[in-house]
Amino acid sequence: MEENLILEGLLSMVTELKEKQEAQVTPASREETLERLNAIEQALSELHSNPAILEKDLQAIRSQLDDIRNGMQGQQKHIEDTKKIALETYRCFKVMIDALGSCKTDKEEAAPLPLYQRIYNKVASWIRPELFLFSAVLVICSASIFLNVRLAERMQQLQDNDMKYRYLLMQGQAEGETFDMLENKFKWQRDNGFIRSLTDSVMDFEYRIQKQAEALERARLLNEQAEQLKKEADKLGKP
Template sequence: LDEIRNRMQGQQKHIEDTKKIVLETYRCFKVMLETFGSCKTDKEEATPLPLYQRIYNKVASWIRPGLFLFSAVLILCSASIFLNVRLVERMQQLQDNDMKYRYLLMQGQADGETFDMLENKFKWQRDNGFIRSLTDSVMDFEYRIQKQAEALERARLLNEQAEQLKKEADKLGKP
């Protein structure tokens, strides 16, 4: 019986504590409502924003760091791809022009018919087989010219050495 009485007293104490908490919460809630109500009654007339400010606010609300970063990366990648494609096209054009120039040097002449044939094969009706064979023939010609130039240079150096040795022999022979 004492145990039941102790439990009842404990429950009554908990009920009183709960009442205090509820009353305090109600009082805080009532103060909050009064505060909000006073703000509502003191509402000022809002002035309309200019068009540029409304657009700025709209755009600023859309831009989040993740969206902004994604957009920036997407724009950078697109620009990079576009510029790389343009660079590849330009490099191809420069290589073609270089090969045409080297072919004309190999031929030793530059007439209208040769120009027309080269422009036709390189630009208007691109013929990759012709371009490969032309490149191979030009590179072979340049290789042969380089070897010939090296042989001529060696011959010139040998002649210079021979003349120098001849002069030294003449000096030694005439005391």
């Protein structure tokens, strides 16, 4: 009768351990479970020599104990796998957090540009070579125009001086009042109408002087020819 009570107690303990295992107890109760298994195996060893206990009952308890041990090994392997997965997940999560932190820092350091600044940078990257060529051509054209203007001013000054000199030759005199009048009309208070009239007068005078010079030259040549003919006639008239 006592042996049956012990056997029932062992069965109750084994059943309780199996229920805890199926309920997936925490790893902290593993030591407690191992102690109970050892106590049950020791009790089974003591009952094995008792003929009053049936072998099949002992075998059933041992079978359940083996299932519990196998389950504990599976649970231990599952726990180790879970730890590995947790560590790997933590590592990946940490890498992700670091990457996000770095990306956030980069974004904070490189503040987004305003829309007009982004448009300007885009357009500038497209037209920078063309803008350089256009600037070079513009500088060359500006320099050429400036030099041409200066050259035109210099040529105009030379023409004015030439015309003033020719006017003085036409007048046959060079007085202070005449110089002041010419400087005022040509430079300080430029009078284009006066300059055109003066130019026409000088050119007409020079034209008439040229015609007179040509007439005098023709007359001189005619006189020379007449004298030459007279000399030849005198030579022919002598016996």
